[in-house]
Ligand SMILES: NC(=O)C1=CN([C@@H]2O[C@H](COP(=O)(O)OP(=O)(O)OC[C@H]3O[C@@H](n4cnc5c(N)ncnc54)[C@H](O)[C@@H]3O)[C@@H](O)[C@H]2O)C=CC1
């Protein structure tokens with residue numbers, strides 16, 4: 001059977017793919033590397049992540065073997081709920097795909113340590129236990145749909161696991177289902193159908209209500225809510241909406257007035273729910289809000305069961321405040337067979353079918369497969385739920401700066417002496433661009449990675465950088481210096497300052513008493529341009545030796561010949577001084593790591609007052 005055509009199949013290409021030369025530069029904070037165990041990736045870093053992860057939750061089942069026929073070297077994707085064929089095909093081209101539907105929580109925990117990615121719909125709870133059980137291997141959770149209330153985002157973030165969803169492909173299906181429930185409820189379709197099939201002919205009992213001219217209040221004016229609004233306007237309804245975050249212009253453009261929650265509740269004949277389930281929306285409709293509604297109001301819910309206090313809804317139905325309700329979603333799915341709400345004669349129900357059209361499921365499957373594959377390849381997913389979404393052009397433009405940022409962080413932390421720990425880091429960005437025109441999230445994440453990875457076993461990526469810094473008590477503040485001139489390049493220089501610490505290389509302490517390093521991108525290559533008060537210029541490749549010496553002739557030669565004797569290749573050398581014949585800092589880039597004895601020999605050169613070897 002030919003796959004049904006769907007707009008998503010033809011047009012969904014939100015992935016961020018960097019140009020080849022920049023992909024080579026893009027560091028692992030942006031990449032979500034595949035694991036070893038036969039998968040390409042950075043074993044050491046991921047092993048470190050595993051070590052850093054909390055102990056796996058006790059699991060009753062033993063880890064199962066990978067799917068039979070698994071190709072070594074490919075990542076493993078566990079598909080835990082039914083996914084459209086086109087999406088599965090895409091996944092199989094790239095990964096070993098294990099379709100195991102209906103796993104118990106124990107079975108899921110047992111399988112997860114063998115999986116790089118997990119794809120679910122609304123029926124699988126991906127809680128903290130799942131991330132803990134994964135032992136650090138799980139890099140991506142794909143939610144084949146919109147609502148991510150079944151995924152513990154905080155736990156995913158803490159474990160550096162990216163969560164992506166498929167936010168667009170089922171919008172129309174959900175909106176159509178909302179309209180189907182609205183019209184079916186108003187005309188008692190389900191009840192009349194059951195009655196006729198039971199041999200009755202009850203024309204008087206099933207007199208309905210008209211929709212034309214009635215007020216429909218949409219709570220949650222996002223993608224689904226606005227599609228419902230368009231369709232309801234076509235039915236001749238007066239549509240209002242409440243959404244604290246929606247733009248009035250967008251509402252106005254489709255002839256919808258944004259109103260307060262109070263107005264929506266008190267004036268609507270029909271109320272349709274389209275907000276996500278969050279702590280703020282949990283039980284948003286409750287005894288108090290039902291009491292404000294017009295008597296005889298009708299409620300439609302294709303959002304999430306939890307946004308309604310279901311016991312309160314039963315009370316409101318019994319008292320006649322709510323004449324009817326049409327529900328696709330329930331607090332507990334499936335609901336108990338004796339649920340008063342489900343069995344209520346004025347309630348029309350469907351078993352969470354909002355997204356269940358052939359077209360939507362094909363679209364969602366393709367959308368999520370592309371997002372998961374992209375994430376496993378190291379691209380930034382546009383549908384990332386727990387990581388900043390950065391436009392492709394920005395990622396591409398900032399690529400050399402994010403490399404610089406990680407190296408500056410790595411360098412700065414290696415200059416810290418003593419065990420007091422780092423508490424306060426300030427990052428200074430000097431740019432001719434207006435602050436709004438410079439997205440520093442990637443750069444900040446990379447500096448965090450550079451600062452934290454050398455001193456811990458935590459694997460830091462874009463997903464968990466801010467969390468990791470906070471968890472370690474490192475406060476990272478940012479400062480912008482607005483430069484004159486044309487903002488052709490995003491940044492002129494970046495400085496990393498670490499306050500309230502001593503340095504192994506006291507010359508790295510600037511006037512403000514902080515360890516300060518500064519870097520620039522020159523011809524696409526990151527350079528160190530300042531250490532403390534000393535201007536240097538050394539490309540940040542390989543490793544680095546910093547020496548402070550009395551500024552006198554022959555110093556470059558002395559150090560160079562010690563390194564030469566040991567066959568350590570010098571890639572770059574630069575001397576920065578404050579005044580002639582006083583003190584100078586020499587920065588020497590080396591391709592190989594010098595032996596201890598070589599470093600000792602450098603330290604023994606009489607004019608050298610202090611020196612440090614730094615791995616980049
Ligand atoms: N029954 C089903 O099969 C389906 C259900 N859904 C549900 O519908 C929800 C909405 O989906 P989309 O429209 O795609 O998401 P969306 O993110 O485009 O829209 C959600 C809207 O809710 C608004 N909102 C957040 N808090 C609110 C509050 N306290 N009061 C009023 N509005 C609030 C947001 O500002 C946003 O505009 C999803 O979160 C999901 O739970 C979505 C697809 C299928």
Ligand SMILES: O=C(O)C(=O)COP(=O)(O)O
Pocket residue numbers: 121122123144145146147148170352353354355356
């Ligand atoms: O996309 C959503 O939020 C949905 O509720 C659809 O859920 P499903 O994928 O059909 O389990």
